[in-house]
Amino acid sequence: xxxxxxxxxxxxxxxxxxxxxxxxxxxxxxxxxxxxxxxxxxxxxxxxxxxxxxxxxxxxxxxxxxxxxxxxxxxxxxxxxxxxxxxxxxxxxxxxxxxxxxxxxxxxxxxxxxxxxxxxxxxxxxxxxxxxxxxxxxxxxxxxxxxxxxxxxxxxxxxxxxxxxxxxxxxxxxxxxxxxxxxxxxxxxxxxxx
Numbered sequence: 001x002x003x004x005x006x007x008x009x010x011x012x013x014x015x016x017x018x019x020x021x022x023x024x025x026x027x028x029x030x031x032x033x034x035x036x037x038x039x040x041x042x043x044x045x046x047x048x049x050x051x052x053x054x055x056x057x058x059x060x061x062x063x064x065x066x067x068x069x070x071x072x073x074x075x076x077x078x079x080x081x082x083x084x085x086x087x088x089x090x091x092x093x094x095x096x097x098x099x100x101x102x103x104x105x106x107x108x109x110x111x112x113x114x115x116x117x118x119x120x121x122x123x124x125x126x127x128x129x130x131x132x133x134x135x136x137x138x139x140x141x142x143x144x145x146x147x148x149x150x151x152x153x154x155x156x157x158x159x160x161x162x163x164x165x166x167x168x169x170x171x172x173x174x175x176x177x178x179x180x181x182x183x184x185x186x187x188x189x190x191x192x193x194x
Contacts, residue, residue, distance in 0.1 A: 025159035027083035028166050031137065032063045034192065035079060041190045042069045047076070059084035067170075069187060073178045077191070080167040086151045089167045091144045092132045096121055101128065111184050112194045114140035118180060129178060130171035135193050137163040168193060 037044045044065040053062070062080040069075075082089035093103060096119070105120040109131070116133035133140040134147045141147070153161040170187075172178040188194065 028081040028164040039190045057088045060088035075170045078169045083164045111140045115142045117142040126174045132169040134165040136165040
């Protein structure tokens, strides 16, 4: 009597393990599409992702814009939704290092509803800066571990535990200074990250 129950439980567990990852969960694609392209504070131009970026993302979705702030300053905004490939979403410091940049300074800074990571970068004689965080629509956080835990819970609950966090990365153009206080206080809320 116990043996058929054990076999039944084993078969049910195997089916769940095999089928669960393929069940659809709500993505953050709508949030990517809703990023404004202009306001009184900025104007943006969509950028094409490189072939290497598209290959790396796989089924993940991302958008990229060149943003020109009113009063000066340009940044590149990249927002990535890892719903369909969360392995494409990670600490951007790895990408900077892979592109030959060295992190000179790294700090945690406040953004409208949480924390972000700000880094100063150098490659040969060129400098740049970047700001990145994860955003779940309610708050921002800089911890890749917190991202992994949130997305794992979403997969376990088929999206019922909350919205998919997106990775938001802003980086300066090499050699161009950026007023990061203005970015955090004015640009981020204008982009919908508040």
